[in-house]
Amino acid sequence: MSRSEGATVRVTRVGNGSRMSEETADWRGRRPQGLDDATVDALGTLSCALETVQRARGHLYAFHQLTGTAHRELEEAIEALRAAGRDAQADLLTAELLGRDVLAGRWTFQVVEEYDDGYHRHFTELEQKVRDELAGGVRHIYEAEMKERQQG
Secondary structure (H helix, E strand, O other): OEEEOOEEEEEEEOOOOOEEEEEHHHOOOOOOOOOOHHHHHHHHHHHHHHHHHHHHHHHHHHHHHHHHHHHHHHHHHHHHHHHOOOHHHHHHHHHHOOOOOOEOOEOHHHHHHHHHHHHHHHHHHHHHHHHHHHHOOOOOHHHHHHHHHHHO
16 A cells, blocks of 8 residues: 555556556445445446436437538538539539438537437436435445455
8 A cells, every 4th residue: 555645545456467556535435324235236227327328429429520521521522523514413412412401400419409408418417316315426336336346
């Protein structure tokens, strides 16, 4: 054990021989007194569900950015077609695809905003509410206990 800014630091060797150090005060003993295993398991599952929602949100942002990139590339293709004297095809792409909504009445930024302001916000708020009510707001109890079991 060593000390770093008043916190205990434990250096451990893991299976592959590498070193890891963790400030034990930051993650040990997170479970509020009286919180049963079944509730910790349920909160762990809820936390996993929230993480999946966060990943889905990230994929929506990727969808938004990739669609925007495709739109800029489409503009370049239209310009290249015009430069090649292929105005009919450039006109077709301009009329039928350039600026088109990805969903009825929506561009990708609107899809992202609706998800953020609706499902994502509601899910995040309810996860926080349940965690506050059951565990005093403490996050990742299940994971912290798994870490403690594995690292000793």
